Amino acid sequence: MSTADIKKNAQDKMAKSLETLRADLAKVRTGRAHVGILDHVMVDYYGNPTAINQVANLTLIDARTIGVTPFEKKMGTTIEKAIRDADLGLNPSAQGDTIRVPTPPLTEERRKEMVKLCKSEAEDAKIAVRNIRRDANEQLKKLVKDKSISEDDERRASDDVQKLTDKAIADIDKIVAEKEKEVLTV
Template sequence: MSIADVRKNTETRMLKSLETLRADLAKVRTGRAHTGILDHVQVESYGVMSALPNVANLTLLDARTIGVKPFDKKQLAAIEKAIRDADLGLNPSTQGDIIRVPTPAMTEERRKEMVKLVKGEAEDAKIAIRNIRRDANEALKKLVKDKECSEDDERRAQDDIQKLTDKSVAEVDKQVVDKEKEILTV
């Protein structure tokens, strides 16, 4: 293992942490409807649990309503039940061969709860990034101990990894600010 390998591994892991945060923030409800809030809903389809997007087409019917059109009409009842049981505060209703999922307007109190949730997700992401930095620094110390690089090279690499960490933490903060703005916009 070389300094370049440590740096590449660190960068890859930090990018994965940012992607995970982005995915987690997409699930947080805002005042508007978006199909992402139904992505993790599990539906029993022919004896197998499947994610909702795998068994139905999700579309926005209007600013506050999601349309769910099952690929197989026999799945209507199971999909409606799965959405209701997903504990998202949504109340779907079937109209013909489509399920309408209206998203209720959020109260000010609920918006503040969502902002707290977003900040918690951000803090988890920052902790993950700092843990990745720690792992990288330990790997660099091991390279010095095994005499595979000099202490000067280690110091330069640690500075490089700190810059990566700072950049990743700044990206987390930016994502949080954007999501807060989205949540608090009525």
């Protein structure tokens, strides 16, 4: 394995860590409604737990209301019960074929909890990035030990990995700052 392969591998893994952070933060509730908060809701579909987006169409009715339109009308009450039981603090109500899911405004205390959760997710992502850096540096040291590369090459590659790490950490800080701002905006 060459130094370029190690750097590319580290860069790919860091990019995956950033994507995971974005996905995790997308699930954090803000003051506005978004269909992503229902992503992990599972509905009993003929005895099989099924993701809600597989049995219904999810849309935004307005800034605070999600519309859930079941593909099969008889699934309405089952979907409504699944949303209620999902422990999201949501209270769906059926209106014709559509289930309206109003998202209550967040209290100041709840917003602060959400910010703490965001910071915790960010810290987990930073730890993952640092572990990737450590693994890459260990691979580089192994190449030096095997005499595949010189110590100068190892130093240059290590510096490049550190630059990748610094960029990933800066991106994490930026992503979390944006999410915090979104959460704290009333």
